[in-house]
Amino acid sequence: MREILETIEGWTREGMRVVAATLVGTERSAPREPGAAMAISERGDVAGSLTGGCVEPALYEEARAILAGSPPRLVTYGIADEAAFEAGLPCGGTVHVFLNELQPSVVEELAGVVSADEPVALAQTVSGPQIGAQELIPVDGRADPVLEGDVFVLPLLPRPRMYVFGAGDHAAAVARAGSLLEYHVTVCDARGRLLTRERFPEPDELVVAWPHEFLDTAAVDERTAICVLTHDHKLDIPALKAALASPAGYIGAMGSKRTTEAREGLLREEGVSDEELARIRAPIGLDIGSQTPAEVAVAIAAELVAVRRGR
DSSP states (O other), X not given: OHHHHHHHHHHHHTTOOEEEEEEEEEESOOSSOTTOEEEEETTSOEEEOSSTTSSHHHHHHHHHHHHTTOOOEEEEEETTSHHHHHHTOOSSOEEEEEEXXXXXXXXXXXXXXXXXXXXXXXEEEOSSTTTTOEEEEOOOSOOSOEEETTEEEEEEXXXXXXXXXXXXXXXHHHHXXXXXXXXXXXXXXXXXXXOOTTTOOSOSEEEESOHHHHHHHSOOOTTOEEEEOOOOXXXXXXXXXXXXTSOOSEEEEOOOHHHHHHHHHHHXXXXXXXXXXXXXXXXXXXXXXXXXXXXXXXXXXXXXXXXXXXX
């Protein structure tokens, strides 16, 4: 929902009605996870996707019917279902999708909370006498959507944060990859002359500071990714010590195996334990033979996805 919310808000600001098709459940194989959303405006515009094209044409027609006056509905497409065959679902799974016209007031409030990077959950009643009811509720600590009886609760958490330390080409490429993965990306380096918008157009924030001093006050939680690309012991040793003192779920450091071994020795001299060193992914990124900054960014992005998915 988050990735299409800006588009939905734009439609409602134009005065158009909007139907959202939300994936509320899956069985066996499915291209997307619960919480994925697709929106259809009364003008016929489409944003988002649920299955990569398998059932979208059928959902479009369902949405048009609701815009024409039909009630909200929970629909199911499975490979054994004739309707699913017509929709072209080839993956052998089943998807349960709730279609509902969004209330403009809910869209406006939701967009405001999400743009402020505050946590919120969208609750929609998908069955029963109150079907179609929708409201924003506080997030109770869960990150995953859940179907609770008749109500589907979709948490919309702030984007996870990525802190990239360094002001070189590798940092610029990693910042682009982080934005693609929907991180709130901050690039930090003490060299202000190198940290410019001309060189770094994509990040959400550019911060001129020593990395370890920045981390002393930065917001860090278990979803945070810290990428140390300074490649200079006087910068990366303090930065890594500060990172290890945080709850960050991903800490990576650039450098060859020889550089990594030397850095580990220096960190041990600073009192860092072997258990703490094991938290550092170094050399950073999956070993795919990457050499260019773009290839290194791909390797780091792949490792981030693997960590996020528990692979």
